[in-house]
Amino acid sequence: MGRSPLFLRVFLLMLICVAVVQLMNVALLIAAQTPTSRIYTVGEIAQALEPGGESTETLTIERAASRKPAAWNPRGERIELAIATALGVAADRVDIRFPTPFLQREQVYSRAGLPAPVPPASRQAARDVIVIGNFDAAVRQPDGSWIEVRSAQTFEPWRKLVLLWLILSVAAVAPFAWALARRLTKPIGAFAAAAERLGRDPRTAPIAIEGPAEIAEAASAFNRMQARLNRYVDDRATVVGAVAHDLRTPLMRLGLRLESAPPALRAACENDIRDMEAMVAATLSYVRDTNTVLDRRPLDLRSLAETVIDDLSDRGAAVALVPGEPVVIEGNSAALKAMLANLVGNAVKYAGGAEVSIACEADQVRIEVRDDGPGMAAEDIERAFEPFFRGERSRNRDTGGIGLGLPSARATARAHGGDMGLANREGGGVVAWVSLPG
Incomplete structure (x- = not known):
């Protein structure tokens, strides 16, 4: 389908504006009487x-x-x-x-x-x-x-006529100027909204290809870029998942070959094999969770947090949720619940307890999980989100997971269009915060 270039549309619209103004001036020249001095x-x-x-x-x-x-x-x-x-x-x-x-x-x-x-x-x-x-x-x-x-300095009638004519000229040209400004800014706003949606959800629908030739070409290029990014992420996730999956076979063979090994050696190797199997399972779970398109529905975030708090309280954990009003957002219930369970579970594991608060700030919802533990080293704050990194030096050396909990939690927050971070609290302890679109 042929599309007229944006340059041609803008050029024609400007010519129309100039023509309207000139016609108004000619009409003024014909209608106005020659001004005479007193x-x-x-x-x-x-x-x-x-x-x-x-x-x-x-x-x-x-x-x-x-x-x-x-x-x-x-x-x-x-x-x-x-x-x-x-x-x-x-x-x-x-x-x-x-x-x-x-x-x-x-x-x-x-x-x-x-x-x-x-x-x-x-x-x-x-x-x-x-x-x-x-x-x-x-x-x-x-x-x-x-x-x-x-x-006496009076405002002559011809001056009033010229002023009125000027106002009428502006009113006549204003619709064309408005149409020109809207035509120029609408595609830019559409691209900005599309870029924001892509940042929140890489699986979002592509931009509709419409408008002038330049805009349609740019929309097509944007859609191709989005498709390439998704394919790149999918390929990397597939490779990592395949490697993690295929590692199970040699681990199983190692376990079988250790049957004839001395008991002491067999016990030590079996512990290492179990650790590796746990890492493989965690990696497969991480790849699966970060590569799955989340189905979003309206949900009460506070009620979701209450279920996580209640589960941990039943196990004897010292956890609490700050009271407040219901907070309804668009999200995936299972993914957000797993994220909250991960953050609160970390606080309980490393600091012995946690306090959770949920608050609305402008168009954002902020979740904070605070603990009273020893805190984290400054250099470990951002590294904590690297896969397989465990900052046990600053917390409890006797506990620790695979190192994929926080990366998975941040991936969930970013998949919902938000973000996540850590910070040391004044007086000791760590606060893990999550911001989500309200």
Whole structure:
């Protein structure tokens, strides 16, 4: 089935976004009226600058003690002369300025070579002079202060229309941008979820091959990688299981040949053979448990722990479970029970007792098995999870198993999407913790 490339889809979607924005701009150009600046007369300005003038909706009047000098402007020079004529005062007492537009610098002019402006013929002619746009005019009073008149800064209707149009443009393009972002991030989220599932359960279902060609190809590569990993693990487990199984035959032959050996030698060799048979049996059990797909169902983890505690208590072990609320998770009952029995049994074997607690932390469930034993050497904490390693130097030298209990328990925790670790407690003892998805 043909699939269009992701690049082409993104490119077309971006073209659609640009086309929508341009169409909105063309519509604005057609619909909007040409903005016009407000027109004032020198008569209005002069009337506001006269003593007793009051602010209006279009003009604002203020008093200032001083006024900073500004660059010369030919337009301002002509209007200053008209205002001075309308007020009947000297031209050097009048000052008018025009604000610099946004993102523009103030223009620099040269007076050299320009003819001097001619004042209006009469005061009425001066009052009829037109001032277009915003301004800031002032006249100096006899005491040195200034009366300032400014055009009111209002939000013109055309600016409101442009702002509204901008909001409409964003609203029109937003669905396309949302679709683009979703299309780009959805496959990435799917891969992240698939990688998380693979880390929790290597036997999880493969990714569905769908979407653009690049995504489908990446999903196929991910699925092939998952299949190769599973085959690699299966092959290694098969080899280890076959070797462990085939070791039983030579061990049996050794036992038969020892029948004619001296009693002392036969007894010593038989003990070694039994140890080797126990190791073979433990290895086969470990390979079988770690290579089996776990069937998961909702279960109450606290009830499962209670059955383990009750079994050990009936045998006289000093074990206890911290009370709490039921904790329901998705898991395999047999595997989790074996894991708990392994951890609590180790604590009883090496320290004489154990205390178990189960608590929910955010989206995780944490199980802790604590004991009051002598603890473990720091270098043995992580090595304790290596197959066939026994850290008896730090605990009880008279007891010990094959060395596959903790590796099997960690494999069970990781098969459920969690993890497991050991740590020395303050004041002595060891805590074995297990985290599982809640």
